[in-house]
Amino acid sequence: xxKITQTQPGMFVQEKEAVTxxxxxxxxxxxxxxxxxxxxxxxxxxFLIYQGSYDEQNATEGRYSLNFQKARKSAxxxxxxxxxxxxxxxxxxxxxxxxxxxxxxxxxxxxxxxRP
Amino acid sequence: xxxxxxxxxxxxTKRGQNVTFRCDPISEHxxxxxxxxxxxxxPEFLTYFQNEAQLEKSRLLSDRFSAERxxxxxxxxxxxxxxxxxxxxxxxxxxxQDLQGARSPLHFGNGTRLTVT
Numbered sequence: 001x002x003k004i005t006q007t008q009p010g011m012f013v014q015e016k017e018a019v020t021x022x023x024x025x026x027x028x029x030x031x032x033x034x035x036x037x038x039x040x041x042x043x044x045x046x047f048l049i050y051q052g053s054y055d056e057q058n059a060t061e062g063r064y065s066l067n068f069q070k071a072r073k074s075a076x077x078x079x080x081x082x083x084x085x086x087x088x089x090x091x092x093x094x095x096x097x098x099x100x101x102x103x104x105x106x107x108x109x110x111x112x113x114x115r116p
Numbered sequence: 117x118x119x120x121x122x123x124x125x126x127x128x129t130k131r132g133q134n135v136t137f138r139c140d141p142i143s144e145h146x147x148x149x150x151x152x153x154x155x156x157x158x159p160e161f162l163t164y165f166q167n168e169a170q171l172e173k174s175r176l177l178s179d180r181f182s183a184e185r186x187x188x189x190x191x192x193x194x195x196x197x198x199x200x201x202x203x204x205x206x207x208x209x210x211x212x213q214d215l216q217g218a219r220s221p222l223h224f225g226n227g228t229r230l231t232v233t
Binding site: 004031033035037042043044045047050052070091093095097100101102103105106107108109 | 139147149155157158159160161164166171172205207209211218219220221222223224225227229
């Protein structure tokens with residue numbers, strides 16, 4: 001079974017509008033972490049935001065926020081006031097608490113295109 | 117903080133040849149990871165080092181793949197007898213075992229793009 005599912009292969013958003021990128025996850029661990037990364041066409045993976053399974057509040061980092069719904073096992077990324085530079089691939093990833101390697105398991109990504 | 121450095125950026129090789137990639141992690145990071153990313157997909161975990169010890173290998177890492185991290189600093193990933201299916205981006209990442217613990221993100225290099233002809 002897929003550990004991380006991103007059901008939107010591609011998304012469009014108008015500049016200055018908000019957009020939500022979906023991510024659902026599957027784990028039996030009680031302790032886990034969820035990460036979002038951005039990958040522009042240049043290829044580097046840029047860390048955006050982190051949410052811990054025990055965090056009581058949804059994470060926010062500037063224009064990025066995470067809509068964490070634990071019971072639904074979803075961790076959607078919300079980008080507010082989209083900018084042209086937000087056009088990129090976005091990956092959701094999970095770190096399972098019982099995994100001593102601390103590796104991340106990635107979803108297949110969502111390509112976001114911001115229209116001027 | 118100079119970031120994670122990977123060399124070469126691009127490698128084109130003929131099927132059957134051996135290739136070796138290098139990764140220099142962020143200097144104070146003791147954890148190092150190799151991932152493979154094919155077009156349109158997310159990175160897939162290959163292997164993990166803590167200091168110089170290789171502690172985990174994915175089933176994706178066939179016998180033709182070997183990774184080392186001598187002295188717990190830089191790492192190399194070698195692919196022997198390359199096949200066309202090995203064509204991918206090979207990403208290296210590092211992280212520190214610090215107070216952040218499980219909250220520590222992985223810091224990625226820009227990757228080595230391998231094309232096997």
